[in-house]
Amino acid sequence: MRCGKGIAGLSYSMISPTQTSIESGIRSVEDPQLCFVGQEQPIMPIEIQDHKPVVEALRDREQELSQLINMVPSHLWRLTPEGEPTFFNKRMVDFLGLDVPDMDRRGKSRLEMLVETVHPDDAAEFRDTLNRCLVSGEHFTMRYRLRRADGLYRWMSSRAEPMRNHAGRIVHWYGLCHDIDDQMHAEEALRRSQQQLQQMIDAVPVRIWSITSLDDPVYFNKRYQDHFRAVIADFEAIEDPRIETLLQELIYPEDAPEVQRTLLNCFESGRGTVMRFRWLEKDGAYRWAECRVEPRRDQDGTIVQWYGVSLDIDDEVRAQEALRNRERELSLLVDMVPSNLWRLTPEGETTLANKHMADFLGVDLQDKRQLAVVFDTIFHPDDVDAVSDVLGRCLKTGELFSMKYRLRRHDGVYRWMSGRAEPLRAPDGGIVQWFGLCHDIDDQVHAEEALRRASEQLARATQAASLAELSASIAHEVNQPLAAIVANSQACHRWLSAAPPNVERAKITAERITRDANSAADVVSRIRALFRQAPQTRSSEDVNHLIGEVCRLMADGIAAKGIRVETDLEPNLPPVALDRVQVQQVFLNLVRNGVEAMDGAMVDGARTLQISSRRDAIDAIRIEVRDAGTGFEHAERVFEPFFTTKQNGMGMGLAICRSIIESHGGRLWMANNETRGATVAFTLPLKASESS
Structure with missing residues (x-):
């Protein structure tokens, strides 16, 4: 407003909008013909003395309003119809660090200076929105970040409305800017928390749903929805998915009615429940799932919402089924084992017996009391004390139980058993149970007794x-x-x-x-x-001389059979301590066997009996008798007593020869020749000769 003369010639300058309103009100009261401020009307001189108390009261009221504006915990501002700032309350001045007069800088308008206090990311939208409102006259509403005096930007929620004159023309824009930075950060934190929670709900490997009542649509997490899209062809067309619809689409037909009844009972009773059912997968197969449903209540106990979690337990169900089948198989195996199997507690109480043992004892496996009583009376009276002592010691020490005893069969007959038991230990080494086996060896015991006799x-x-x-x-x-x-x-x-x-x-x-x-x-x-x-009396003899004597003794008989004897005797062999008669008997047997082998068989070519002697290494003399007969048919049995292939033989010759040679510390053996015939050889040690 322009400066001019006031009432009674007093001058006045630009005042606040409140002051202007007050002055205008005063003038309107003094003179009903006066108009609003801004209208140039003639001012009539009046008496000030009568109105002075009124003016003072109005001035006090003005000061009170000014203080109120400055104390409001928000930023108040005023713009011209063109958008130029004309007033900031004290709180806004303190926040920005500048007042309206501070914005009068060369080259920039106040509006441009005001826009510069807005965050660069929000400045363009702020300018566009404000210009649109200045042109259209609509209310201004926006959230943006405003720079504080220390350079820090804080979020503001700003609103502005135009003040119009009686002609509807905008005179001023009045606005309020409220600091919502803490609220924005809290909302952002809440959004992040909600986002994280949603991501967690969507990422957790379970299917989660919630519902307020049966009449309301159901919320499903992303894993649920992905499953529905894969299974239900027109899932996207279902605007409000409801439980009944999904039950019909997904759950195995035989399980759906029971699931629906369980859910209805759950909602009616207000109690949680657990359900197991099979539902359809995208590959067309059904898998087992477990659904747990629980209500969420408010402080008054009223159910606000229902939450459900569905877990895929198909692998678990199949594993349990396999385990049950395995348990049945093992139980059948235990019952079919042809031995008596039993189990004891660490204290020695019987807790299990297989069917084979129950049939043997004549007890009912289901009656545990009968089982315990029978086990106390099944041992033979002569074995009770021994079994009690050994088993008691094993229960205390943990050593293996093993012994033979007699058990009474259901018909009263006692049979010998071979019992063994071992402890099953926990990871800390403590005994959990004892498992035992007693095998019926009664026939074996009687067989052993018969064998002993x-x-x-x-x-x-x-x-x-x-x-x-x-x-x-x-x-x-x-x-x-x-x-x-x-x-x-x-x-x-x-x-x-x-x-x-x-x-x-x-x-x-x-x-x-x-x-x-x-x-x-x-x-x-x-x-x-x-x-x-x-x-035995032994003398030192020349082995070659003994061989010569035997050959001369049997010369006539050998020649009569058309057999020629060839000798290969190593000269200067050391004498050997031996029993002359016994060794001669060995020579005689070997030569006679060779002659008979060639005489009784059809032998092509020369029938020659070869006899040789030589030093075998340094500790023995070796003698060999080689014939050209048929050899030994049963070479592994030639030294067995009474075994012979001769028609009138006794089967004692070679057995006696081996006994004689072994009594001299030597060794006698035989082998079939590669071409024909056989060779029998023996050694006589020299150590015995040298010691003698």
Whole structure:
């Protein structure tokens, strides 16, 4: 307003809008013909003295209003119809750090200065919105960030309305700017929290839903909705998905009615529930799910909303089913095991017996009391104390239980059992249970008893067989000298019966008879000493010389069969301490066996018996007898007593030969030749000879 003369010639300057209104009111009261401020009307002189109290009261009122405007906890401002700021209350001046007069700078309007206090990201929208309102006269409403005096931007919620004159023309714009920065940050934090919560609800690997009542649509989290889109073709067309619709679309037809009844009972009773059902997956298969429903109540206990969580438990259900099948299979296996299985507590109380044991004892598996009572009375009276002592010790120490005892069958018969039990321990080593097995060995025990008796009888039979073996051995070895005595006796008779009698040859033959008789006596004596394991008298002998004696002794018989003897004897062999008669018997047996092997078979080519001797390494002499016969058909049994392939053989020759050689500390063995025939060899150690 312009400066001018006031009432009674007093001058006045620009005043606040409140002051202007007050002055205008005064003038209107003093003179009804006066108009609003801004209208140039003649001012009539009046008496001030009468109106002075009124003016003072109005001035006090003006001061009070001014203080009220400055104390309002918001920013108040005023703009011209063109948008130029004309007034900021004190709170806004303190916030911006500048007043309206401070905005009069060269080159920029007050409006431009005002826009510069707005955050750059909000300035363009602020300018456009304000200009639109200035032009259209509509209310200004906007949220933006305003720069504080310290350079910090804070969110403001601003509103402005135009003041019009009686002609409807806008005179001023009055606005209010309220600091909502804390509210905006709280809302932003709330939005982030809600966003995080929504993301968590959508990301959690379960399906979540909520509903206010059965008549309201159901909220589903993203995982639920993705599932619906994959399964229900027209899901997007369903504006308000409801429980009944989804039950018909998703749940297995046999499960849907029960699920619906359970939900209705849950909503009517106000209590939570748990349901299991099968529902459709996108691959067309049904999977088991578990749904848990709980109500949310307000402080008064009134149900505000229902929440549900659906979990996929198909793998769990199938695993439980497999476990139940496995349990049934194991139970059947335990019952079908042909042994008595049982279980004890760590204190020794019986808690389980398989069907096989229950049938054996004649008890009912379902009656645990009967099971415990029967186990106290099933042991044989002679075994009760021993079983109690051993089992009690095992329960205390944790060592394995193992013993034999007799159990009473349901018919009263006691049968031998072999019982074993081991403890099942917890991770800390404590015994949880004992598992035991008792196997029926009654037949085995009786069989062992019968075997023991048979063993005793066999021992007595073996003694008799040993006597028979001794007799057979003596007969076998004496047979040769006796045959020689008979042959020489016949020869002596022929010499004496000749005409004239050949006394000289008869005398020689008689000497041979005497020699053969003494040889038979020596054979009997040596064999008896061999089987008695009596000390034997041994002499140092030349092995090659013994071989020569045997060959000369059997020369006539060998030549008569058309067999030629070849010897390969290593000269200068050291003498060996041996029993001359026994070793000669070995030579005789081996040579005779070789001759008989070639005589009784069709042998092509030369029939030759090869005898060799050599130093075997440095500690033994080795003698071999090689024939060109058919070899041994059962090589693994040739040294068994009484085993023979000869028609009139006794099967004792090689057995006795091995016994003689082994008694000298040597070894005798045989092998079939690669081409034909067989080789029998033995060794005589030199250590015994050197020590003797």
